[in-house]
Amino acid sequence: MRTFGAQELTATSTAYDSLNAIRASPAKRTSPARVRIAIMKTEIDTQIISRSPEIMSGAPVFAGTRVPVQTVIDYLAGGHPLSEFLEDFPTVSREQALDLLERVKEMLKDARI
Numbered sequence: 001m002r003t004f005g006a007q008e009l010t011a012t013s014t015a016y017d018s019l020n021a022i023r024a025s026p027a028k029r030t031s032p033a034r035v036r037i038a039i040m041k042t043e044i045d046t047q048i049i050s051r052s053p054e055i056m057s058g059a060p061v062f063a064g065t066r067v068p069v070q071t072v073i074d075y076l077a078g079g080h081p082l083s084e085f086l087e088d089f090p091t092v093s094r095e096q097a098l099d100l101l102e103r104v105k106e107m108l109k110d111a112r113i
Contacts, residue, residue, distance in 0.1 A: 031067065040048065040113060046063070047063035048062070048096055048100050048103065049061070049063060049069055049100065050062075050063040050064075050101045056068055062091070062092045062097075062100070063096070064091070064092075065089070065091040065092055067091060067092050069100060071089065072085050072097055072101075075088075082098075
């Protein structure tokens with residue numbers, strides 16, 4: 001399963017920075033298992049889109065749901081407010097939808113059309 005996150009690299013590097021700070025500080029001892037859990041949690045929290053052949057025939061969906069990303073784009077293009085999309089698809093969080101739209105905005109900013 002391929003998963004994308006808006007801040008995946010930043011979150012991962014932040015988690016590793018935290019890990020290095022813990023290792024450098026003899027006063028604070030944290031088990032490696034707890035550090036791994038913290039890193040995994042950070043990555044999970046930042047997931048926006050996932051794609052798997054077993055879910056919706058491989059179409060990109062909001063992570064943790066079966067809601068295709070295309071659906072929010074169709075809603076907005078049809079003149080529907082984001083609040084209506086979120087009401088109709090409660091498994092998608094507002095944060096996920098906004099992060100996706102921000103990511104698309106950033107991609108378009110650098111695109112040559």
